[in-house]
Amino acid sequence: MDFFTADELRQYLETSRIGLWKIEMEEGEVVRMYMDSEMLRLSGLPEGLSPEENNIQFKKHIHPDDASLMKEYDTELLQGGAEVMYRYIHPVFGEMLVRCMGRRISSDGKIVTIIGQHQDCSEIVRLERGMQREKQLLRRNRDLMAQQLVTADYYKNLLDMENCGILAYTIPGQKIQHMNAEALRIFDVKDIAEAQVHLGDILHNITYPDSCTVEKLTALRKNSGVVDFECTIAAKNGQVTNVIARTEVFITPKGERSVVTTFVDISENKALKREKSILVAMSIDYTCIFYCELENDLISPIKQDDNAIAKLIRQQIPEGTNSYSLIIRYFYEHYVIKESAPDFIQKMKTSYLKKYFAKNRRFAYRFQTLPDPEGHEFFEVQMVRLENTDGLCVVMGFRYIDDIVAEQEEQRIQLEKANRTKTTFLLNMSHDIRTPMNAILGFARLMRDKSSDPELIHYQEMIEKSGEILLSIVNNVLDMARIESGKVELDENCSATGDIISAVYKVFEAVAKKKNIEMIHKVNVIHPYIMCDITKIQEIFTNLISNAVKYTPSGGKISVTTEELPCEKKGYALFRTVVEDTGIGMSKDYIPMIFDAFSRERNTTAGKIHGTGLGMTIVKSLVDLMNGSIEVESEIGKGTKFTVTIAHKIVGKKIYENLKIPPEEENVDFSGKKILLAEDNALNAEIAASILKKMGFSVELAEDGIVCVEKIENEKKGYDFILMDIQMPNMDGYKATRLIRQLSDRKKAEIPIIAMTANAFDEDRKKAFEVGMNGYVSKPIDAKSLKKTLASIVLGTQAFDEKPV
Numbered sequence: 091m092d093f094f095t096a097d098e099l100r101q102y103l104e105t106s107r108i109g110l111w112k113i114e115m116e117e118g119e120v121v122r123m124y125m126d127s128e129m130l131r132l133s134g135l136p137e138g139l140s141p142e143e144n145n146i147q148f149k150k151h152i153h154p155d156d157a158s159l160m161k162e163y164d165t166e167l168l169q170g171g172a173e174v175m176y177r178y179i180h181p182v183f184g185e186m187l188v189r190c191m192g193r194r195i196s197s198d199g200k201i202v203t204i205i206g207q208h209q210d211c212s213e214i215v216r217l218e219r220g221m222q223r224e225k226q227l228l229r230r231n232r233d234l235m236a237q238q239l240v241t242a243d244y245y246k247n248l249l250d251m252e253n254c255g256i257l258a259y260t261i262p263g264q265k266i267q268h269m270n271a272e273a274l275r276i277f278d279v280k281d282i283a284e285a286q287v288h289l290g291d292i293l294h295n296i297t298y299p300d301s302c303t304v305e306k307l308t309a310l311r312k313n314s315g316v317v318d319f320e321c322t323i324a325a326k327n328g329q330v331t332n333v334i335a336r337t338e339v340f341i342t343p344k345g346e347r348s349v350v351t352t353f354v355d356i357s358e359n360k361a362l363k364r365e366k367s368i369l370v371a372m373s374i375d376y377t378c379i380f381y382c383e384l385e386n387d388l389i390s391p392i393k394q395d396d397n398a399i400a401k402l403i404r405q406q407i408p409e410g411t412n413s414y415s416l417i418i419r420y421f422y423e424h425y426v427i428k429e430s431a432p433d434f435i436q437k438m439k440t441s442y443l444k445k446y447f448a449k450n451r452r453f454a455y456r457f458q459t460l461p462d463p464e465g466h467e468f469f470e471v472q473m474v475r476l477e478n479t480d481g482l483c484v485v486m487g488f489r490y491i492d493d494i495v496a497e498q499e500e501q502r503i504q505l506e507k508a509n510r511t512k513t514t515f516l517l518n519m520s521h522d523i524r525t526p527m528n529a530i531l532g533f534a535r536l537m538r539d540k541s542s543d544p545e546l547i548h549y550q551e552m553i554e555k556s557g558e559i560l561l562s563i564v565n566n567v568l569d570m571a572r573i574e575s576g577k578v579e580l581d582e583n584c585s586a587t588g589d590i591i592s593a594v595y596k597v598f599e600a601v602a603k604k605k606n607i608e609m610i611h612k613v614n615v616i617h618p619y620i621m622c623d624i625t626k627i628q629e630i631f632t633n634l635i636s637n638a639v640k641y642t643p644s645g646g647k648i649s650v651t652t653e654e655l656p657c658e659k660k661g662y663a664l665f666r667t668v669v670e671d672t673g674i675g676m677s678k679d680y681i682p683m684i685f686d687a688f689s690r691e692r693n694t695t696a697g698k699i700h701g702t703g704l705g706m707t708i709v710k711s712l713v714d715l716m717n718g719s720i721e722v723e724s725e726i727g728k729g730t731k732f733t734v735t736i737a738h739k740i741v742g743k744k745i746y747e748n749l750k751i752p753p754e755e756e757n758v759d760f761s762g763k764k765i766l767l768a769e770d771n772a773l774n775a776e777i778a779a780s781i782l783k784k785m786g787f788s789v790e791l792a793e794d795g796i797v798c799v800e801k802i803e804n805e806k807k808g809y810d811f812i813l814m815d816i817q818m819p820n821m822d823g824y825k826a827t828r829l830i831r832q833l834s835d836r837k838k839a840e841i842p843i844i845a846m847t848a849n850a851f852d853e854d855r856k857k858a859f860e861v862g863m864n865g866y867v868s869k870p871i872d873a874k875s876l877k878k879t880l881a882s883i884v885l886g887t888q889a890f891d892e893k894p895v
Contacts, residue, residue, distance in 0.1 A: 103128050107210040113145070113192075115202045121145045132188075132210055134181040150396055153177035153185070167192050167204050175211065182374075187212045255333070258350040260342070261311050264289055267348060276333070276355065278325035288326070295324040310339050310349065321353075332357045376487040377466070382414050382473075384440040385481040389414040392485070397463035399425055400488070415440070427467075431457035438471075444482055447475045453484075456491065466490035530870075582621045584741050587613065587652060587665060590624055594631045595650055598639050606644040615654040617663040620738035626712050627736075633709045634669040634732050641730070642673035655735070662737045670731040676724040684722060685710040758881035761786035763810040768798040768826065769846070770818045774869070778813065778846070781873045785880075787811075795821025799829050802838055809841055811880060814863070816847035816854065823847070824861045831862040842883045846871065 103110070109129025114122045122141035130137060135147050152160055156176040166172030171193040178188045192206025255273035259266045266286050269277075277292050279285040285292065298304055303319040310317060316338045323331045335353035342348050377398040381390045389412055394401050403421060411417065418438050426434055436442060437455055446453055453473040461467045468491050473484040595611045602609045631650075638648045648671045657664035676684065684706050713720045718736030765787045769775040779789045790809075792798035795818050802809065812830070816823040823845060833839040844865035845858035855866045865879040 100128075107132065107213075109133070109208045111192075111206055111208055113204045113206075114141075115204075116200060123148060129208055132180075132186075132208055133178075134183070151179045151181070153179055163190070167194060167206075168202065170194055185212075186210050255353045255355070256350070257353075258348055259289070260346045260348050261339075263346075267342070272355075273353075276323055276325065276331050276353075278327045278329065291326075297322045297324070307337060310337060311347075314339050320356075323353075330357075331355055376489045377462070377469075379485065379487040382484050382486050383481060384414060384443060384484060387414050387440070388412055389417055389486075398488075399459065399462050402462075425459045427458040427460070431455070440482070443473070443484075447482060447484070451475050462490075464490075466492050468492045468495040582623050582739075584619065584621055585624050587615050587618045587620055587738075590622070590627050591631050591650060591652060591667060594628050594635055597632070598635050602639050602642075602648060605639065605642075607639065607642050608647045610647070610649040610651075612649070612651045613653075615652065615663070615665065617654065617740045619741045619743055620663065620665075621741055622736075622738045623716070626715070630709050630712050630734065631667070631669065633706065634734070637706075638669055638671040638673065638730070642671045646672040646729075648672075657737055659737060661740055663740050664735065664737045666733060666735045668731060668733050670729065672729040675726045675728050675730055676722075677726055678724075681722050681724060758877075758884050759786060760880065762788070764788045764790070764807070765811040765813055766790050766792060766798065766801060766805075766809045767813045768792040768795065768818065768823065769813075769815045770794055771815075774815075778871055781871060781876065782813070784873070785877055794818045795823060795826030798826050802830055802841070803833065808838060811883075812841055812843045813846050814843050816845055816858070824857065827858075827861045827863055844876075844879055844883070 102108075103126075107128075109132045110126045111129050112124040114124075116122075120142040123145035124141050125133065125135075125144060133148055133151065135144060139147065153176065159174060159176055163172050163174040163176075171191075173189070173191045175187065175189050178186045180186050187210075189209045189211045190206060192204050194202065194204050196203045255276050256268060256270045257266070257273050258268045266282050266289060269279075269282050269285055274280065274282075274285070277285060279288065279292075298319060298321045300319060303317070303321070306317045306319070309315070316336060318334075318336050320332070320334050323333060325331070332355070333353040334356055335351055337349060337351045340348045340350055376393065377395045378391065378400040379393040380400075381392055382388065391400065391404075394404075399421070403417060403424075406424075407417065407420060419435065422431075422434050422438075434455070434457060443453065451474060454470055456468070456470045459467050459469055469488050470491050471486060471488050473486045476483045476485065591613075592611065595609070599609055635648070635650060642648055648669070650667065650669050652665060652667045655664040655666055710720060713734060713736065716736050718734060720735075721733045722730070723733075724730040763786065765782055767775060767778055767782065767789050769778060769791065770793050775791055779791070782789050790801065792801050798812070798814065799821070802812070814823040814827060818826075827843055830841065830843065831839055842864040843862070844867060845855075845863045846867055847854060847858075847869065858866050864883050867876050867879055
């Protein structure tokens with residue numbers, strides 16, 4: 091055997107589908123099984139397993155019905171050697187017929203060594219079975235020849251009714267002697283005469299997968315013999331047929347050499363095998379698949395992995411149980427994590443599925459289970475309805491989705507991380523923009539009070555208006571950031587329905603009058619007192635009414651109407667508010683995009699109307715947060731109509747009256763009051779000091795938190811208020827507030843502290859109250875808002891959501 095190279099031997103083994111193995115058995119140790127690369131491929135086991143794992147996994151794939159046969163084979167191997175044929179379940183190729191031969195080669199008292207080969211005989215056996223029929227036909231052919239040696243047309247009586255095709259022609263000369271009906275069909279010719287004309291093309295259009303086949307068939311021209319082969323026949327009509335064939339040379343009664351080929355159409359078998367391989371590949375991550383007759387409450391397994399939960403259930407319930415409802419309920423009660431699938435049983439009921447499949451072909455449901463033996467715990471059940479069946483029949487598969495869940499969790503973590511990064515960026519951006527904006531707007535307002543020149547006043551108004559637009563853009567961006575991060579929550583308080591929208595309406599009434607726009611406001615409700623998030627309601631209608639004023643030309647009309655509708659939810663009232671204008675309107679194509687972020691129609695941008703394109707996105711998000719609805723109707727040149735419908739909890743009048751803020755705040759006099767202003771930015775400090783002095787305050791400045799605390803400790807007469815910036819060097823406003831609240835002098839420790847910050851997030855406002863502050867104003871400072879906050883502290887009239895914790 092030295093004339094064979096190692097590579098030639100390896101190629102021979104691969105071509106013959108033969109794998110080599112070695113087994114070592116040692117007393118007290120797990121059996122070890124070693125495999126060459128071809129053996130690994132034929133067994134379907136993954137690379138990297140240990141020899142002990144190879145032996146365990148290999149045994150698991152032996153067909154259960156052949157288990158006893160393999161035990162006898164193992165016994166004979168230990169006695170010297172044995173050979174066996176059995177069925178092996180390959181994880182990809184399915185059932186294989188295997189010939190296994192082995193010999194014991196050594197035994198030193200401690201280790202017994204057995205070597206052998208594992209050969210896939212599936213194709214050989216299949217071909218042998220196919221050829222049995224052909225051999226029968228050839229025998230019948232020879233018998234007929236013996237009976238009709240003197241008859242020139244002896245082929246005419248050959249089995250024309252058989253499904254096996256027959257073609258016989260002489261060599262040389264290639265004169266067709268016979269073609270039966272099956273051969274005529276496969277080659278797409280109507281009779282032998284037509285076949286004779288096209289015989290050259292017929293033979294030319296036959297292809298052979300095995301390149302050696304042509305040489306073997308050519309050799310038959312000179313030598314007798316038989317050739318078995320596979321080939322593909324391409325007919326005139328383009329139809330391709332896969333066949334297994336046998337060609338044999340006979341001598342005719344006239345002494346001519348005749349080639350007789352019998353062939354069987356195996357196209358359907360190949361297609362089925364290919365489809366089976368595809369199905370096996372597609373179902374690789376399904377631990378089990380079932381056929382279910384739901385209306386008959388029957389379930390039958392199609393595929394079950396050895397470690398599937400379904401296999402465990404089969405071992406635990408009575409043998410022969412095939413009730414769909416019983417098995418599903420047992421599975422739910424013993425394996426499903428209930429919190430992950432509270433409606434599992436309801437969704438898996440036949441009654442529910444019947445209604446579902448009346449409109450759908452596919453059903454899917456995800457849930458979590460106790461870990462199976464492979465460690466999988468996240469699953470998805472999928473059902474597909476089968477057509478052309480009696481009753482409701484489905485194929486149901488369970489596939490593990492642990493990798494998908496892990497990927498989604500990783501994406502969620504990354505998204506949260508990205509949102510935190512974005513929020514931090516926007517927080518810093520808000521502070522960095524609002525700080526100079528405070529100076530711009532502050533000095534612009536101071537200019538208004540100092541100047542009498544009409545032209546300078548006009549310039550001041552333009553600066554102030556532009557600053558307010560920029561501030562509005564910053565606020566919209568921050569609102570969207572909060573909404574996208576999921577940090578926006580409803581903060582409900584008691585209010586009167588008419589008061590909420592009326593406050594917004596009055597803000598724009600003067601602007602509309604200046605543009606010569608008629609504004610109408612109507613309220614028609616039965617339950618005026620409700621619980622709602624006043625700020626967010628006002629933000630919704632501020633955007634809607636602002637847009638109406640913005641996009642309605644002079645001479646137009648705007649109406650805001652609120653009415654109460656019947657509400658099915660007990661204790662709640664349903665309110666519908668319509669904001670309608672006669673403005674420029676929108677095209678029908680744009681309406682579906684109006685709530686998209688940064689979306690603006692061309693006719694608004696062409697008109698140089700300011701906006702970020704975020705206002706309507708914020709409106710839609712806030713309406714959704716309140717479980718409400720918003721509808722849009724519009725037509726270019728005729729106007730736009732927004733309809734907002736939201737349900738609110740009803741409260742009594744007494745509760746509302748008790749929570750109303752008294753109107754005396756505007757009349758509070760701060761003359762002679764002393765306030766400590768903690769602000770590190772000189773420009774902002776100058777503006778805040780000017781505003782406070784106009785209110786009557788005596789103002790002292792502290793440039794950071796440390797100086798602020800020191801001044802409080804050292805000032806004998808004390809301060810009436812502290813206006814505390816949040817972001818300062820050395821010590822921020824939060825820490826300074828905590829230290830002040832811890833002072834031993836209770837009078838100093840309880841000085842009212844108002845947060846003053848360029849940050850505009852709700853979280854910052856809440857944190858200010860948590861550390862002990864009494865009020866909160868955001869930059870740019872609005873004099874009216876600041877005075878109202880200070881007055882509410884003096885009068886003790888803060889709304890309960892504004893008081894420190």
